[in-house]
Amino acid sequence: MADTIAGQTIHIRSLNDGFGNAYYEKDKWIAQHYLKKVRIVGGVKKFMISCLERSTWANSAAKYLEDNYKGKDVTVTLSMSSGTSRSYTGNVKILNVPILYEGGASNWRRFTIECIEQ
Numbered sequence: 001m002a003d004t005i006a007g008q009t010i011h012i013r014s015l016n017d018g019f020g021n022a023y024y025e026k027d028k029w030i031a032q033h034y035l036k037k038v039r040i041v042g043g044v045k046k047f048m049i050s051c052l053e054r055s056t057w058a059n060s061a062a063k064y065l066e067d068n069y070k071g072k073d074v075t076v077t078l079s080m081s082s083g084t085s086r087s088y089t090g091n092v093k094i095l096n097v098p099i100l101y102e103g104g105a106s107n108w109r110r111f112t113i114e115c116i117e118q
Contacts, residue, residue, distance in 0.1 A: 005049075005092070005113060006069060006076035008061040013110070015086060016048040045117035047078070047092065054108050062099050062111040069094040075118050091118040 002009045022042045028035045057063055069076060072094075079089045092115040099111040 003080045005061075005078045005094075005115075006065060008064055010049070010051045010061055010113070011053060012049055012080065013052050014050040015080070016050075017086070017088075018046050020044050020046055047113070047115050047117070049080075049113040049115070051111050051113065052108075053111070056107055060109065062097055062109060065094055065113065066097045066099070070097050071095070078115065092116060093118055 003012050004010065020043065021040050022044050023038055023040045026037045026039070028037055051061070053061055055061075068074075075091045075093055077089070078092045081087045081089075094113060094115045096114040097111055098114075099109055102108045102110065
């Protein structure tokens with residue numbers, strides 16, 4: 001079974017998943033002392049998925065994700081089951097898709113999908 005995100009097949013090189021707190025901060029003066037109050041309101045599952053692809057730019061999964069989802073408040077389906085030691089299927093929001101172009105290698109690119117679980 002292929003790994004996919006938003007209907008696009010991706011070739012996963014490595015996966016980094018973790019957990020971060022969702023919180024807000026509030027500055028406050030109490031009895032002539034400055035305090036920074038932090039309130040944790042939940043948690044967020046984060047994924048950093050490093051991918052490799054060889055395709056034309058027009059057919060690039062990285063281009064598709066960047067053009068359609070990066071920085072937008074849209075939820076997509078992520079399904080990972082091959083090539084990683086972790087299987088996962090769920091909904092995520094894409095935060096960023098940085099792309100690295102390899103010098104001298106036509107139509108080869110590495111990219112990382114940074115996303116959070118919804």
